[in-house]
Each structure stands twice: as C-alpha cells, then as structure tokens.
Amino acid sequence: MRICEVMDRDLTALSPDTTLSEAIEVLTRHRVSGIPVVDPSGRVLGFVSEKDIVKAALPGYFDYLQDPSFIPDYGQFQKRLKKIGQDPITKVMAKDVVSFSEEDSDFYVAITLIRNHLKRAPVVRDGILVGIVNRADLLERIMMEEEPPSFA
Amino acid sequence: MIVTVTLNPAIDEEYLVPEFRPGGWFRASKVQRTPGGKGINVSLVLKQLGLETAAMGFLAGFSGEYIRDVLRKAQITTNFLHVRGETRTNVYIVDEVGKIETGLAEPGPYISEDEIARFISNYERILKRTSLVVLGGSLPPGIPQDFYCELIRIARQRDIPTFIDAAGAPLLAALDEGPTYAKVDQRFMGSYEGVTLNSLDNLIEAVTRVHALGVEWVIASYRTYGNVFFTPEGIFLAEFDRKGIVSMFGSGESLVAGLILSGKEGMDTKERILFGMAAALENALHVEKGVRNRVAVEKLIPRISFEKLS
Numbered sequence: 001m002r003i004c005e006v007m008d009r010d011l012t013a014l015s016p017d018t019t020l021s022e023a024i025e026v027l028t029r030h031r032v033s034g035i036p037v038v039d040p041s042g043r044v045l046g047f048v049s050e051k052d053i054v055k056a057a058l059p060g061y062f063d064y065l066q067d068p069s070f071i072p073d074y075g076q077f078q079k080r081l082k083k084i085g086q087d088p089i090t091k092v093m094a095k096d097v098v099s100f101s102e103e104d105s106d107f108y109v110a111i112t113l114i115r116n117h118l119k120r121a122p123v124v125r126d127g128i129l130v131g132i133v134n135r136a137d138l139l140e141r142i143m144m145e146e147e148p149p150s151f152a
Numbered sequence: 153m154i155v156t157v158t159l160n161p162a163i164d165e166e167y168l169v170p171e172f173r174p175g176g177w178f179r180a181s182k183v184q185r186t187p188g189g190k191g192i193n194v195s196l197v198l199k200q201l202g203l204e205t206a207a208m209g210f211l212a213g214f215s216g217e218y219i220r221d222v223l224r225k226a227q228i229t230t231n232f233l234h235v236r237g238e239t240r241t242n243v244y245i246v247d248e249v250g251k252i253e254t255g256l257a258e259p260g261p262y263i264s265e266d267e268i269a270r271f272i273s274n275y276e277r278i279l280k281r282t283s284l285v286v287l288g289g290s291l292p293p294g295i296p297q298d299f300y301c302e303l304i305r306i307a308r309q310r311d312i313p314t315f316i317d318a319a320g321a322p323l324l325a326a327l328d329e330g331p332t333y334a335k336v337d338q339r340f341m342g343s344y345e346g347v348t349l350n351s352l353d354n355l356i357e358a359v360t361r362v363h364a365l366g367v368e369w370v371i372a373s374y375r376t377y378g379n380v381f382f383t384p385e386g387i388f389l390a391e392f393d394r395k396g397i398v399s400m401f402g403s404g405e406s407l408v409a410g411l412i413l414s415g416k417e418g419m420d421t422k423e424r425i426l427f428g429m430a431a432a433l434e435n436a437l438h439v440e441k442g443v444r445n446r447v448a449v450e451k452l453i454p455r456i457s458f459e460k461l462s
Contacts, residue, residue, distance in 0.1 A: 008224055009206075009227060011206070011231040030234050
C-alpha cells in the first residue's frame with residue numbers, strides 16, 4: 001500500500017521565524033508531538049518535535065547523569081526553557097529531515113520510522129509538504145489489514 | 153488545487169421533528185451530525201464528485217477535533233489553525249410534515265490578532281499551489297467585517313480567481329473587491345444599496361451594479377427552488393420542481409461545488425448551470441447533506457428548467 005493512502009493530509013507547519021514559545025503553543029493546541037518547518041512556498045526545511053525542545057532546555061550536565069531522578073525539581077529546566085522561549089525554532093529543529101514521498105510503501109515507511117526512532121515524519125511532493133505520516137496510524141492500518149498468505 | 157476557506161466552521165446538527173412548533177417538547181425521529189460551514193461543505197461535496205481540495209480556517213476544542221477527524225477520514229487536505237474556545241454547533245430542525253426548517257446558530261470562538269496573522273501566512277503559503285479559492289460563511293468574533301476583502305485582494309494579486317458564498321456585511325464588503333464569483337442568498341439579504349430584492353427586475357438592477365465592480369458571475373437565489381445566474385454570457389433563470397424534496401440543507405454548497413467542477417472541466421455556461429442545479433437538487437432529495445455521486449447528479453439534469461432572461 002502506498003503511504004498517501006494512510007497519511008494525514010494536514011499541512012500544519014511553522015515558518016522559520018516562529019519562536020520556540022509559539023511552537024510549543026502550536027504543538028499543544030494541535031495535540032501533536034512534532035511539526036514540520038517550511039519556507040513560504042511550503043518546502044520542508046526542518047522538523048521540530050517536543051523532544052528537540054526538551055533537549056534544548058535541559059541543563060548541559062544532564063547527559064552526564066545516569067538517572068534523571070538526581071534532578072530535585074524542574075526549576076532549572078523551566079528557567080532555561082523561558083530563556084530560550086524567544087529563540088527562533090531554526091535553532092532547535094532537526095535540519096536533516098527524514099521525509100517520504102507519496103508513492104513510498106507503508107512497509108518502507110514503517111521500517112524507516114523505527115530505524116530513526118521517529119513518531120511523525122513529513123510526506124513531500126517535489127520537496128513541498130503534502131501530509132504527515134504517524135507511527136500510530138501505520139500501526140492501526142497494519143493491525144486492520146488482512147494477514148498475508150503464509151508460505152510455510 | 154482548490155482551496156476552501158471556512159473561518160467559522162460548525163458542527164451541523166440536523167433534527168427531524170415532525171410537526172415541530174416553538175414551546176413544545178419533541179422527540180426527534182432522526183438526528184444527523186456532520187461537519188459544516190460553507191467552505192467545508194463545498195470541500196465535502198467536491199470530494200463526493202471526485203475532486204481534491206484543501207480546507208482551511210479556524211477550529212477549536214472538542215468540536216474542532218471532530219471536524220478535523222471527519223475531513224481527515226475523507227482524505228481532504230487540511231490546514232486549520234487551532235484556537236482557544238470551542239467551534240460552534242448549529243442546530244437545524246426539519247419538520248417534514250409542515251415542510252418548515254428552523255435554524256439556530258452560535259457565534260463561534262474568538263480569534264485574536266496573532267491568530268489572524270498566522271492564518272494569513274498559511275493562506276499566502278497555500279496560494280502558491282491554488283487554482284481557485286472558495287470563501288464561505290460567517291465570520292467568527294474578532295475577525296474584521298472586511299476580512300474577505302483582504303483574502304480576495306491577496307488572491308487577485310496572484311491571479312487566482314475567488315468564489316464567495318456569504319451574506320450580510322462581510323459579503324457586501326467583499327463585493328467591492330470584485331471576487332470572480334459571488335453567491336448571494338436573498339434570505340439573508342433583503343436589499344442591496346437601497347434596492348429591495350423582491351422582484352426579478354430589482355434583482356437585475358442590483359446585480360448590474362455588482363457586475364460593474366468586476367464580479368463575473370453572480371448567483372442569486374430566486375423563489376424557493378430557483379436561482380438567477382448573471383454570467384458574462386447573459387442572465388439565466390434555472391429552477392427545479394418540489395417533487396421528492398426532503399431538505400434544502402446544504403443545497404447551496406452543492407450548487408457551488410457543481411459550478412466549480414463543471415467550470416474546471418470546461419463545460420459551457422448552460423451546462424455549468426444545469427450541472428450545478430442538478431447537484432443542488434440531488435442534495436435536497438435526502439436528509440444526508442451532500443450528493444450521493446456524480447452519476448446521481450447527472451441523472452437529474454433533465455429535471456432542471458432553464459431560461460435565458462436577457
């Protein structure tokens with residue numbers, strides 16, 4: 001099956017000059033974990049996910065900690081998050097975007113998402129955003145499909 | 153791609169209540185919930201006729217999620233801005249016995265200046281891939297009354313034709329900007345620049361003024377089941393009889409969708425009007441909003457009366 005039959009044809013995207021705090025607002029309001037960043041013609045420039053934002057706001061020493069339970073509260077995290085709130089999202093977005101074309105097979109998309117630990121990824125036509133593919137939607141579709149004949 | 157703009161979408165709740173009257177307590181014999189708002193309805197009908205569109209506007213809350221979900225399942229491209237509050241619910245009570253429809257509308261969520269700016273930037277982005285813009289329906293609180301003017305102006309700067317289906321002040325303001333097509337619903341517009349729209353002559357007089365503003369096509373409702381079409385080829389009256397009509401709910405948007413599809417396929421003026429009217433009639437033959445399919449629409453073309461007025 002082609003991915004254009006499963007994808008969500010939603011074009012919600014951010015422009016590169018969007019601030020981090022605006023991006024957080026859009027993520028929560030649209031209830032999604034990540035959104036593509038596009039230029040004025042809809043060309044995908046990057047992808048910003050809540051994971052990227054969390055990573056940007058975590059204290060530098062976080063990577064050295066074995067266990068996040070060493071952090072007493074989120075005071076420092078909050079301070080840093082507010083500090084970077086006015087930064088443009090281009091600072092934290094992933095620039096090397098994994099994207100798909102409408103003709104890609106669902107299996108290829110599923111494998112690529114798993115390999116790259118991604119939940120959502122843009123679908124493009126000539127570089128222009130035409131939809132979004134969600135891991136959960138793919139799982140649902142695979143679950144609903146009839147099992148292929150066994151060759152055992 | 154065709155883009156439909158619905159600034160104030162709604163969930164349409166249609167209740168079938170035999171012999172409905174105010175002040176009583178009734179049990180509905182059937183209830184139907186569908187996503188609504190003029191632009192969204194046009195997108196849904198065009199999908200039923202086999203044409204891809206993108207729908208945009210503002211959505212909010214639980215009702216907004218429901219609308220997005222239905223559009224998504226219909227594989228319609230969406231680019232809505234989600235805002236605070238709740239998308240409105242419009243209630244329609246259809247009395248099949250007394251043949252009376254009653255409607256109740258909510259104002260819709262408040263749209264802030266920031267959200268308007270964000271919408272405009274989405275609109276400008278999508279116009280890069282757009283062949284026609286359909287603007288439909290009322291404006292939610294916070295949106296200036298002349299907002300359709302701005303949207304028409306932005307489209308015209310890019311040579312993209314526009315089709316407006318609205319009423320009242322937002323429509324009057326938009327006409328000044330010269331949309332390519334304008335659908336005027338007399339039920340919501342008793343007069344235009346002092347001319348009472350109660351007779352065909354008055355209607356022609358009013359529309360002639362609109363034509364001078366650069367509007368190519370004006371479609372004005374006439375009597376219960378008719379429309380007058382003011383086109384570059386002349387003025388035409390098309391009507392259908394009331395046989396089998398259940399509810400006219402959504403018929404206006406089916407007419408718009410029919411005119412758009414037939415225009416895209418290069419039909420001539422008469423064929424376009426007949427196809428559009430047949431789509432409106434097909435919509436009216438069942439409680440479900442929209443048309444069954446293209447074949448069902450085409451079968452109804454012989455039922456449309458067509459007359460050249462001038």
